[in-house]
Amino acid sequence: MPVIEIAGKQINVNEEGFLTKYDEWDEEIAKVLAKQIEVEMTDAHWNIIKFLREDFKKEGETATSRRVQTVGGVPVKEQFVLFPKKPAKKMAYIAGLPKPKGCV
Amino acid sequence: MLPFGVYKAEELVKKRDHFFPKNVEFIRAEIDKIVPESNHVFLTDGRVLEYDQLVIATGTSPRPDQTPGMDDPATWRKSVFDFFTLDGSVALRDALATRQGGRLVIHITEMPIKCPVAPLEFAFLADAFFEDRKIRDKVEIVYVTPLEGAFTKPVSSKHLGSMLEERKIRLEPDFVIEHIDPETKTLVSMDEREVPFDLLVTIPLNMGEDFIARSGMGNELNYVPVDKETFLSIKYPNVFALGDASDIPASKAGSVAHFAIELFTENFVDYIEGRSMKHRFDGHANCFIESGHGKGLLIDFNYTTEPLTGKFPIPFIGPLPLLKESRLNHMGKLAFRWIYWNMLIKGRRIPISTLMSMAGKRQTTSK
Ligand SMILES: Cc1cc2nc3c(=O)[nH]c(=O)nc-3n(C[C@H](O)[C@H](O)[C@H](O)COP(=O)(O)OP(=O)(O)OC[C@H]3O[C@@H](n4cnc5c(N)ncnc54)[C@H](O)[C@@H]3O)c2cc1C
Numbered sequence: 098m099p100v101i102e103i104a105g106k107q108i109n110v111n112e113e114g115f116l117t118k119y120d121e122w123d124e125e126i127a128k129v130l131a132k133q134i135e136v137e138m139t140d141a142h143w144n145i146i147k148f149l150r151e152d153f154k155k156e157g158e159t160a161t162s163r164r165v166q167t168v169g170g171v172p173v174k175e176q177f178v179l180f181p182k183k184p185a186k187k188m189a190y191i192a193g194l195p196k197p198k199g200c201v
Numbered sequence: 202m203l204p205f206g207v208y209k210a211e212e213l214v215k216k217r218d219h220f221f222p223k224n225v226e227f228i229r230a231e232i233d234k235i236v237p238e239s240n241h242v243f244l245t246d247g248r249v250l251e252y253d254q255l256v257i258a259t260g261t262s263p264r265p266d267q268t269p270g271m272d273d274p275a276t277w278r279k280s281v282f283d284f285f286t287l288d289g290s291v292a293l294r295d296a297l298a299t300r301q302g303g304r305l306v307i308h309i310t311e312m313p314i315k316c317p318v319a320p321l322e323f324a325f326l327a328d329a330f331f332e333d334r335k336i337r338d339k340v341e342i343v344y345v346t347p348l349e350g351a352f353t354k355p356v357s358s359k360h361l362g363s364m365l366e367e368r369k370i371r372l373e374p375d376f377v378i379e380h381i382d383p384e385t386k387t388l389v390s391m392d393e394r395e396v397p398f399d400l401l402v403t404i405p406l407n408m409g410e411d412f413i414a415r416s417g418m419g420n421e422l423n424y425v426p427v428d429k430e431t432f433l434s435i436k437y438p439n440v441f442a443l444g445d446a447s448d449i450p451a452s453k454a455g456s457v458a459h460f461a462i463e464l465f466t467e468n469f470v471d472y473i474e475g476r477s478m479k480h481r482f483d484g485h486a487n488c489f490i491e492s493g494h495g496k497g498l499l500i501d502f503n504y505t506t507e508p509l510t511g512k513f514p515i516p517f518i519g520p521l522p523l524l525k526e527s528r529l530n531h532m533g534k535l536a537f538r539w540i541y542w543n544m545l546i547k548g549r550r551i552p553i554s555t556l557m558s559m560a561g562k563r564q565t566t567s568k
Contacts, residue, residue: 158450162377163311167421173377177391183349183375198313198450 103129115190119153122193130191142179142191145171149192159189159197202491204284204293204323205330214287232259235416237437254439254473257425259413261315261445261453263289265405268310270381280386281401284323285315296400297330302339303399308388309346310378312353313422314407315445315453318490318500320344321351321361323402328368329493345373345388345396357500357508364492364526407453409446424448429504430481432465433472441469451484451504460485497531 098117100109104125109117114133116122127146131138148169152160162173162185176184185197202208221227231245235255242250263285265272271281282296283289307324314320324344331337344351344365350358351365351372365372377391381401388396409423418425418436425442426435429449434440442448443465444458451457464480471478484504491497500508 161421164421174379174391177377182392186349 113196115195116193117195119193122150126193127191130193134187134190136180136187136191138191139179141171141175145169145176145179145188146192149188149194153192153194159192159194161185161197202326203287203290204297205326206294206298210287210291232410232412233415234412235418237416237418237440240439252439254469255437255441256469257413257418257440257442257446258444258458259410259446261313261407261409261424263405264408265403267406267408268378268381270383271310271403271405273381273383276381276383276386276401280399281381281383281403283403283405285319285404285407293402297327300331300336300340300400302336304341304343304397305400305402306343306345306388306396306398308376308378308396308401308403309348310404310406311347313453314404316488317353317452317454318488320346320402320404321365322490322492324365324370325368325490325492327402328370332493342368342370343373343396343398344370345376347375347377349374354502354507357502361490413446420448422448429484431468431478432461432482433478441465449482449484452486452488454486454488456487457485460487491531492526495531496526498526 098109098111100107101114102108106121106126108121108126111117116126128138131142136142145165148165148171149160152164152168160169162176165171165176165188166173171179173184176188180187180191189196203210203213218227228244228250230248232242233245234243235241235257236243237255240252240255242252242255244250263283265277265283271277273281278289278292280296282293284293305327307320307327309320321344324342327342328337331340348358351362352358362372373394373396376388376394376396379389379391381388386398386401388398388401390396407422409419409425411423413419413423413425418434418440420426425440425447427433427442427447427449428435429451432441432443432447432449434442443461445453461482464482468478468480485501486503487499487501489497489499502508
């Protein structure tokens, strides 16, 4: 598995660039990751990212789009507006989590 | 294969009673609710069952009511079909038999679905079906999926994706449906893409039973959260969930349920006697995929290993090539019907190992 430098830190990622260690993530890294996939972070974006981080800590799995809707309270349609085209994948990427089950 | 007139409905349905061992009481009734706090199962006919240990195995079902416009009476089973139910399959068979051309759209609403290869298999069989009827050039086939590619796992996704291409089946990936417009016969996605159809074959959202939600025992799709290696409920120490009803990150497939149950039976005895459970499930799945014109392929994978190429041993039939089309794999699927009713369902062992074996397989990487 590759180790790359993001925001001046050595970070473990998989072949697709998803972080592999939960604790290596921080908001600085998230900003860099978001920029790489051309997502402009607003409060609405951060809300989802924080929900994903918390939910993963409890459940041990990345929340699916459906879960972000039913438990996190953000409709799937809005997720598509915030993270265009591939919201589930993009949200997980920025949150430093594995791709959710549905798309593995 | 029913929608294409290969099997008849009667051949696929059997009475359950005589499959149960004599010392098992089989109660045919609907579950209304479980109260896990007091160990009770309430049936809709008013009876109440008390349990020491509970194993939930109520599966998953297609829910066309969960997507706006999908089960609209103007189009449901007239131009919009499901084939995961017997009624749906029979209605679809009749619609396909008279089709002369137009746009056939095969669609998956959301993962997970039971038998995740079934829609691909349907696409391959539809291609062959129209070719045999000499009207393939009049039918456009489109495959619409919420996934990034043809299938969930990269190696097989690539392989199966090129099989779609060879058959001139257009892939529409990353399509998360918002609604179906029954008037214009169009699928509309969350990001406002539109796919029109003349005939839609959809896999509706699959969900666990509603009573699981009523009992407060499910996740957002009514699946029971369990430990993925032992099937023990995360929340209740005397509840297990097996098969499609659980939330394990494996395919919702009969093969997975079969492999899982083989190790579960021993684990369960150990568990109720207070010993630790010895076996750990690895997510082993094994699926035949019919690819049309009397050929088929076979894939084999688990939680961590991607579908592999190589050979897979099946009793009486011999080694079957993995992830590769062959006539032998098609014969394997046909023979499987006999193995299923005569051996598997009665709990007789077949010499296929429960945990995935790497013998005879070649590991390829996804790149
Ligand atoms: C068209 C199709 C093709 C498939 N092909 C394959 C294949 O080729 N290979 C493969 O491996 N898998 C295949 N599958 C998937 C396979 O059928 C399922 O994964 C398997 O049946 C799951 O078994 P299960 O016991 O968990 O659930 P099920 O077989 O669904 O059984 C659930 C049972 O629970 C009962 N139940 C539900 N709710 C209640 C209630 N409230 N009260 C009382 N009883 C209730 C139901 O009546 C049912 O008998 C296919 C599925 C479909 C639909």
